[in-house]
Amino acid sequence: MARKVGACVLSLSSGRPPFLSQQLLQELEEEKRHDSSGDGDASTNASPAALSFAADVGTLLPGKEALKEHSAAHVESDMRSFFGLSASLFVVAQIRSGLLAPPDTSVAKGAGDVVLLSSAMERIAMPLEEYLDLASNVMHADLTECPYEAVGPGYSRKHADRALKRARQWTEKALSWWNQEDNGARSGQQLLLPVVGLDENAQQRCLEDVRKLAKEAGIASLGGAESSVGISLANLRYLDADTQITRIRKARAQAGPDVMLYAVMGTASLPQLVAALAVGANAVETSLPYMLTKLNTALSFAVEAEGPGGPLTVNLLDTRLCEDKAPISAGCPCWACERHTRGYMQHLLSAKELLGQMLLYLHNASMLIRLLEHVRALPSEEDRLAFARAWAPGLSSSLQQSETPPQPQV
Amino acid sequence: MAQSRSGPDGGAPARHGAEEEEEEHGGRGVSCGPALSVRVDETCGRARALTLALPHGPVITPVFQPVGTKGTIKGVTTQEMKEAPISCQILLGNTYHLANQPGAEVIRRMGGLHKFMNWDGNILTDSGGFQMVSLLRLAQITEEGVNFQSPSDGTELMLTPEESIRTQHRIGSDIVMMLDDVIHSCTVDDARFAEATDRTIRWLDRCIEAHKRGGEEDERNGFKSGPKHQNLFAIVQGGLDVSPGGLRERCLAEMAKRDADIPGYAIGGLAGGESKHQFWRVVDKCCRHLPAHKPRYLMGVGHPLDIVVCSALGVDMYDSVFGTRTARFGTAFTPSGSIKLKHAKFAKDAGPIAVGCPCSACRPARAGATQPAFSRASLHFLLKQASDNGVASIVTHHNLVYLLELVRSMRQAILDDRYPAFVNDFLRKQFPPEDSNAHVPLWVCEALEAAEIALDQDLSREVRDEGAQPAE
Numbered sequence: 041m042a043r044k045v046g047a048c049v050l051s052l053s054s055g056r057p058p059f060l061s062q063q064l065l066q067e068l069e070e071e072k073r074h075d076s077s078g079d080g081d082a083s084t085n086a087s088p089a090a091l092s093f094a095a096d097v098g099t100l101l102p103g104k105e106a107l108k109e110h111s112a113a114h115v116e117s118d119m120r121s122f123f124g125l126s127a128s129l130f131v132v133a134q135i136r137s138g139l140l141a142p143p144d145t146s147v148a149k150g151a152g153d154v155v156l157l158s159s160a161m162e163r164i165a166m167p168l169e170e171y172l173d174l175a176s177n178v179m180h181a182d183l184t185e186c187p188y189e190a191v192g193p194g195y196s197r198k199h200a201d202r203a204l205k206r207a208r209q210w211t212e213k214a215l216s217w218w219n220q221e222d223n224g225a226r227s228g229q230q231l232l233l234p235v236v237g238l239d240e241n242a243q244q245r246c247l248e249d250v251r252k253l254a255k256e257a258g259i260a261s262l263g264g265a266e267s268s269v270g271i272s273l274a275n276l277r278y279l280d281a282d283t284q285i286t287r288i289r290k291a292r293a294q295a296g297p298d299v300m301l302y303a304v305m306g307t308a309s310l311p312q313l314v315a316a317l318a319v320g321a322n323a324v325e326t327s328l329p330y331m332l333t334k335l336n337t338a339l340s341f342a343v344e345a346e347g348p349g350g351p352l353t354v355n356l357l358d359t360r361l362c363e364d365k366a367p368i369s370a371g372c373p374c375w376a377c378e379r380h381t382r383g384y385m386q387h388l389l390s391a392k393e394l395l396g397q398m399l400l401y402l403h404n405a406s407m408l409i410r411l412l413e414h415v416r417a418l419p420s421e422e423d424r425l426a427f428a429r430a431w432a433p434g435l436s437s438s439l440q441q442s443e444t445p446p447q448p449q450v
Numbered sequence: 451m452a453q454s455r456s457g458p459d460g461g462a463p464a465r466h467g468a469e470e471e472e473e474e475h476g477g478r479g480v481s482c483g484p485a486l487s488v489r490v491d492e493t494c495g496r497a498r499a500l501t502l503a504l505p506h507g508p509v510i511t512p513v514f515q516p517v518g519t520k521g522t523i524k525g526v527t528t529q530e531m532k533e534a535p536i537s538c539q540i541l542l543g544n545t546y547h548l549a550n551q552p553g554a555e556v557i558r559r560m561g562g563l564h565k566f567m568n569w570d571g572n573i574l575t576d577s578g579g580f581q582m583v584s585l586l587r588l589a590q591i592t593e594e595g596v597n598f599q600s601p602s603d604g605t606e607l608m609l610t611p612e613e614s615i616r617t618q619h620r621i622g623s624d625i626v627m628m629l630d631d632v633i634h635s636c637t638v639d640d641a642r643f644a645e646a647t648d649r650t651i652r653w654l655d656r657c658i659e660a661h662k663r664g665g666e667e668d669e670r671n672g673f674k675s676g677p678k679h680q681n682l683f684a685i686v687q688g689g690l691d692v693s694p695g696g697l698r699e700r701c702l703a704e705m706a707k708r709d710a711d712i713p714g715y716a717i718g719g720l721a722g723g724e725s726k727h728q729f730w731r732v733v734d735k736c737c738r739h740l741p742a743h744k745p746r747y748l749m750g751v752g753h754p755l756d757i758v759v760c761s762a763l764g765v766d767m768y769d770s771v772f773g774t775r776t777a778r779f780g781t782a783f784t785p786s787g788s789i790k791l792k793h794a795k796f797a798k799d800a801g802p803i804a805v806g807c808p809c810s811a812c813r814p815a816r817a818g819a820t821q822p823a824f825s826r827a828s829l830h831f832l833l834k835q836a837s838d839n840g841v842a843s844i845v846t847h848h849n850l851v852y853l854l855e856l857v858r859s860m861r862q863a864i865l866d867d868r869y870p871a872f873v874n875d876f877l878r879k880q881f882p883p884e885d886s887n888a889h890v891p892l893w894v895c896e897a898l899e900a901a902e903i904a905l906d907q908d909l910s911r912e913v914r915d916e917g918a919q920p921a922e
Contacts, residue, residue: 054835055828061843062810062823063530103831106798110825113800123832124815124823124844159835362552363559379529379568383560387521387552394525394842 046092098156118180133175188234192278232272270300277306292320311432318428329404347430483713525843546581562622635722721750726893737764
């Protein structure tokens with residue numbers, strides 16, 4: 041693939057990164073490019089990871105026709121150019137908002153139908169193939185998540201079994217579509233197959249199913265950078281932190297070292313994200329910078345191997361900061377920290393000024409990406425686990441050195 | 451003479467003001483005070499192209515001043531404001547809002563508003579009087595000042611001319627506005643207008659005294675304020691009375707007596723809902739009487755058509771929240787009028803907001819591309835979705851680029867001695883002769899006649915509908 045997924049995948053807000061103006065998005069991208077180029081890529085001879093975002097296809101549906109026309113009218117056009125995004129941006133297509141609504145059988149008439157929830161909270165059903173076509177051929181997503189049903193500890197066994205069954209059906213159909221001429225597999229894109237097990241055993245069975253189906257579809261191995269499929273660890277967000285990390289670790293062990301393992305972490309905390317990468321996820325998808333920004337909270341730490349050494353965040357609404365001339369986070373090289381003080385940020389956010397959220401999101405995204413890229417780039421599993429133990433002391437039981445020998449492919 | 455000051459990062463002093471201005475243009479302007487010199491670069495009829503040498507760099511006119519109410523242009527960074535294609539040289543801050551939040555003293559201790567918001571261009575602050583009247587129902591104006599209830603705790607506060615100047619000193623703006631007695635232009639009370647006009651003159655005297663006495667120079671953080679570093683502008687009041695010997699003339703005559711202490715003038719009391727026929731006549735009257743070598747600032751006016759017409763009458767400076775506020779709701783300026791991007795007809799429109807516009811939305815996203823970074827269709831979609839997707843910033847950027855490019859092209863037309871042709875071109879795009887529903891409004895025709903600008907034959911219609919708006 042031309043682009044390489046970042047360790048940290050951020051959520052898009054209806055096609056664009058939340059809050060960011062065109063200039064600030066470019067600044068974030070420039071900073072990411074700069075960090076990547078100076079972060080040991082020469083030694084690994086790997087291309088730098090691209091600034092990565094996940095797009096909820098449901099929220100894009102109201103613009104579907106315009107998007108299709110745009111895609112048809114311009115050579116090499118896709119959702120990136122439609123939304124003014126850089127061509128090098130890494131995009132993951134997914135159905136996230138649709139999962140918030142319970143399955144609606146009156147809309148989803150058959151097993152082939154997936155239900156998406158538009159940003160206007162309108163449920164829209166479409167055949168699986170249409171979803172894949174949108175994601176792959178119209179959006180030109182680098183990674184496309186095969187749909188799955190939400191399932192977690194609060195769900196009934198019957199529901200969980202149905203989710204497993206449907207995941208299998210959708211996986212089979214998706215693989216079939218993916219391998220057809222001119223579709224995703226031929227365009228250098230990757231399909232993420234969902235692993236949705238309610239418990240460890242179910243997860244294991246689901247992963248075995250995925251491998252088997254992939255093999256039947258003619259995909260000899262799930263692994264390797266050139267593979268057209270990878271695995272999405274779905275529904276992790278319903279689990280407690282320790283279980284999340286354990287599940288990722290088991291999945292890595294079962295899947296082998298080369299399989300693309302994409303962990304959907306939702307609103308997981310910063311220590312959880314660090315731990316997830318340490319135990320074998322290739323990329324974590326998170327809305328943490330968005331959530332923190334909504335709470336007027338800034339990430340503030342130094343990336344030290346022995347741990348952050350203090351609180352990870354600062355509340356910028358704190359009136360004690362109103363005359364603070366220091367940057368949001370000392371030593372942070374982001375665009376906002378180089379130009380603005382905590383005092384100014386305190387004013388902007390308490391005055392509910394749009395620029396406050398823009399600068400704060402830029403800072404939070406920048407800090408989180410740098411930290412997570414750092415974790416992923418650590419040379420060995422031992423180093424990653426040691427780093428994670430320092431940063432996530434609460435998760436130490438699931439971060440002990442263990443039998444898991446395989447290394448994720450970075 | 452304008453002063454050089456260090457940048458907001460406290461680094462080496464930036465080369466600003468008259469020094470740089472003289473180098474670029476090879477000439478010194480007329481001193482209007484210790485912190486402002488003005489050079490008349492060219493005139494074309496009554497339209498003027500000036501260069502104002504202010505403490506934070508030159509400002510070329512005609513100029514539109516974007517409004518950064520609370521220390522920020524909403525959704526636009528100071529870097530974007532400074533760099534092309536916006537290339538803003540001066541922006542506006544609202545004293546009332548800044549004094550409430552974060553507080554003038556906080557701003558002073560942070561090194562002044564320039565440092566606080568990291569803006570090394572010029573800043574103009576209003577007096578705070580307008581917000582007292584427009585925002586607060588419980589404001590009461592007395593000879594001492596404006597008595598009002600604090601919006602935060604309900605306590606009574608008094609904004610006097612002296613306090614307004616003191617607050618603006620703490621903020622450290624380059625242009626300080628006097629506190630005037632503001633009343634709504636549509637008020638039907640002649641006696642109140644007369645009282646307000648006379649009081650404004652008395653308050654001007656108090657502002658001049660307060661300005662002369664005030665200010666400070668804090669070498670530690672580079673903060674400087676007071677008459678050597680800030681310019682006090684007077685505000686001409688007098689309601690809509692443009693009769694010979696009437697209130698506007700009376701106010702202008704009194705201010706002329708104080709001209710030595712006034713670096714520049716504003717025309718106040720407009721943009722409050724008065725008819726356009728009354729509006730342009732007040733602008734015309736004031737411009738005819740104000741001194742030729744000093745800047746003229748028309749407060750609260752920022753509609754493109756108003757800017758083009760009023761510059762023909764001799765106005766130099768404008769400000770308004772109109773362009774930035776409407777942008778956030780999806781209204782974008784184009785040479786042929788404003789468009790509402792949320793309208794369904796734009797849902798599949800692949801074109802840019804305005805062809806040839808260099809803003810971040812209209813220009814191609816990358817070199818070699820032909821399509822705009824954002825089509826009307828993509829902006830339509832984004833505006834219809836969640837409000838946190840950055841689209842407000844994108845349309846705001848476009849409208850600011852439009853307004854600042856407009857005034858720059860006006861200036862170029864004045865320098866080239868072709869302002870009448872520019873006006874005709876502008877009107878032809880806004881009111882296409884081939885569109886039977888689009889007529890140049892009567893007030894525009896009358897104002898341009900007063901400015902001795904003849905309309906082309908195809909723009910002069912027998913039927914002139916005052917209510918006609920630029921075509922969408």
